Amino acid sequence: MTEQIRVLLVDDQELIRLGFRMVLEAEDDLVVVGEAGDGRTAIAQAGSLQPDVVLMDIRMPGLDGIAATEAIVREHPTTRVLVLTTFDLDEYAFGAIRAGASGFLLKDAHRHEMLSALRAVHRGDAALAPRVTRMLLDHVGPALHSPSDEDERSRAAVATLTEREREVFLAVARGLTNAEIGSALFVSESTVKTHVGRVLTKLGARDRIHAVILAHRLGLADR
Template identity: 50%
Template sequence: MISVLLVDDHALVRKGFRLMLDAQPDLTVVGEAADGDEAVDLAARLRPDVVLMDLHMPGLDGVRATERITGRLPGVRVLALSTFDLDENVVAALRAGADGFLPKDVSPEELVEGVRVVYRGEAAVAPRLLTRLIGTYVRAPRRQRHAPPLHRAGLAGLTDREREILVLIARGHSNAEIAAELGVSPSTVKNHVTSVFAKIGARDRAQAVIAAYEAGLINPGE
């Protein structure tokens, strides 16, 4: 069973999400939090597999709660939720360690699959949407930093092929699409991606895309 902690300041929203998730044979909601402080406390006590985190809450917001949870509990995955598709807080949440982002108006099927995806250690963000988010906000002036930047010194240690793959990741390509474009096997691409993540200190695709934009390997709009 995949255990899930729901975090949202609206009880009706939490009830709806609970009904969706508890209806699945492999998912179970183990707790609910109405604000960020309660989310951090419950995550430490319950150790859920996935936290479904609303970004907009009074008091300790979802971004700062995500930062505290992922900093203290690296085994807990966070799936961020927002009312807005292009929300600056989404990028801040990804910086803070969230493993994905979904808009709140997703279908029940998409929400359930998103929880499963982040549980598997993958990023639950559509590649094209992720590219739009990063391209729009990662270089926005006077953005508020909620988490330390990635260890971008590792970019200098990338091979030419690894740098090429990082650029393709930032453009929204899947491993299969990268393999087809470069004429190599998917397993080879997977090995390169693992090496890239290790060198730049990224835990997933979302943070790798941020690193590529911030390093100037790709520009917004490409």
């Protein structure tokens, strides 16, 4: 039997949650374990239901999705958060990343894009298609390039990477999956997975999306 990915739906619009539920539960490997219409309920549900992935709206009444994401990631490190966004407010998009979101899903995404994003976040693989990464970076570019002490620490961490780890890091920054990286570097996918794990550990990155953001902050993504 296929292992199921447990999903918590968080959106203040009931019809949107219903639509997502119908799409997800048509898949053998996905199960919706709960729903929430605001951030506080989402935090409580994450604690009681222990979902693998939270599909999180940002703009909600009361406690918004950014604050809820931060609390869930802090209290439940193994739970991934995939944020729903329209990119209509830059600070919301970047705020979600800083809060610990593992990826973005556009609200007008196609069915297959939503399913792929959920599965990618769950397995810790690329959570964003390159076009979405570019959209995010275009919108929040000025904030990404603001110098900080954190950037200096990150540069020092990058300097500790081996040559192969650096190659993998830059490939991740370009939005490549493990399979694509393996093909480009002529190594197995399992070997790539091992390298990615080492890169994230050395950089202190939570997951791949944070490695992508880090690479762009340091101006390494296009090299």
